[in-house]
Amino acid sequence: MSARGLFVTGTDTGVGKTRVAVALIEALRAHGLRVAAMKPVSAGSMPGELNEDVVSLLQAANVDADVRDVNPYAFAEPVAPHIAAALAGVRIELDVITAAYARLAAKADVVVVEGAGGWRVPLNERADMADLAQRLDLPVVLVVGLRLGCLNHASLTAESVVHRRLQWAGWVGNHIESTMQQGAQNVAALRRLLPGPCLGIQEFIEGDVSAQKSWHWLTLPKYISRS
Numbered sequence: 001m002s003a004r005g006l007f008v009t010g011t012d013t014g015v016g017k018t019r020v021a022v023a024l025i026e027a028l029r030a031h032g033l034r035v036a037a038m039k040p041v042s043a044g045s046m047p048g049e050l051n052e053d054v055v056s057l058l059q060a061a062n063v064d065a066d067v068r069d070v071n072p073y074a075f076a077e078p079v080a081p082h083i084a085a086a087l088a089g090v091r092i093e094l095d096v097i098t099a100a101y102a103r104l105a106a107k108a109d110v111v112v113v114e115g116a117g118g119w120r121v122p123l124n125e126r127a128d129m130a131d132l133a134q135r136l137d138l139p140v141v142l143v144v145g146l147r148l149g150c151l152n153h154a155s156l157t158a159e160s161v162v163h164r165r166l167q168w169a170g171w172v173g174n175h176i177e178s179t180m181q182q183g184a185q186n187v188a189a190l191r192r193l194l195p196g197p198c199l200g201i202q203e204f205i206e207g208d209v210s211a212q213k214s215w216h217w218l219t220l221p222k223y224i225s226r227s
Contacts, residue, residue: 004224005101005111006169007138009129011153013117015145016174018053019202021114024141025060026215028110028224036108037061039071040097040132041116041123044078053114063108069100082122092123094135101136110224113138119157130160139169139221141199144190145176151189158194169221170197175204197221 006024010017021037028035037057045051050058054071061070073092075084085092104111113136115121115129122128133140140161144154154171161168171194173187191198200218 004109005105005113005136005138006141006221006224007113007115007133007136008141008143009115009119009133009157010143011118011145011150011157013121014176015143016176016202017114017143018056019205020141020143020172020174020218021112022056022060023200023202023215023218024220025057025112027218027220028112029060029062030215031220031224033109034063034107035061036063036065036104036111037070038101038104038111038113039116040100040113041073041075041081041092042071043075043081043084043116045074045076047076050074057112057114061112063104065104065107069103072097072100080121081116082124085124092127094123094127094132097132098135111138118153119160130164133166134164137166139167141169141221142171142194144171144173144194146173146186146201147177148181150186151193154190155193162195168195170199172199172218173201175202177204 008017008021025035039054042051075088077084077087119130120128144150
C-alpha cells in the first residue's frame with residue numbers, strides 16, 4: 001500500500017469526525033493531492049440509500065472509487081457496529097476492510113479513513129476500531145468533542161493510541177455545543193494533556209454542517225504538508 005493516509009477517530013460518537021475528515025480531505029486536495037475517502041463501517045441509513053457521512057466523504061474526495069470500497073459495511077440500524085452487524089446477520093471482517101483500503105490506496109496519494117463511534121467501539125466479538133487502525137497502520141487524528149467530560153475521554157483515548165505504538169498525527173477540538181463553560185480553559189488543558197500537536201479548533205457551526213466547506217482553520221500534519 002503506497003498511499004499515505006490518516007485514521008480519524010473520536011472521543012465518542014457524535015463529536016464531529018466526519019466534519020473533520022471532510023476538512024482534512026479539502027486541505028489535502030488544496031495541496032494538489034489525490035485524496036480517497038473511506039468509512040469502513042456506517043450505521044443508520046435507509047435500505048438503498050447511502051449513509052449521510054459516506055455521502056459527505058464521497059463529495060469531498062477527488063478520487064473515483066467503488067462505493068463498496070469506500071463503505072464496505074453499511075447497516076440500517078443506528079447502533080454500535082457489532083450490534084448492527086448482528087442484526088443484519090453479518091460479521092464485520094478486518095480482512096475485507098483491509099482489502100478495500102488497499103484498492104483505494106492504489107488510486108490515491110492519501111486515504112482519509114473515518115472510524116465509527118469512538119476509538120474502542122467493537123466491530124465483532126474480538127476486534128474493535130483500534131484494532132482496525134492498527135491493522136491499517138495509519139497515523140491517528142483524534143477528534144475531541146469539546147463538552148463537559150472531554151478531558152477524561154481525550155486523555156484515555158490518547159493513552160490507548162500511544163500504548164498501541166501507533167503514529168500520532170495530532171488532535172482536533174470540535175465545539176459541538178453553542179456554549180461550553182470554561183471552553184478556553186478546557187482547550188488549554190487539552191494542549192497540556194495530549195501528545196500534540198493541535199491541528200485546529202473548529203468553532204460551533206449551527207445548521208447544516210455539511211454545507212460548511214472551509215478548512216482554513218485546520219493545519220495538516222507536518223509530514224503530509226511538507227511532502
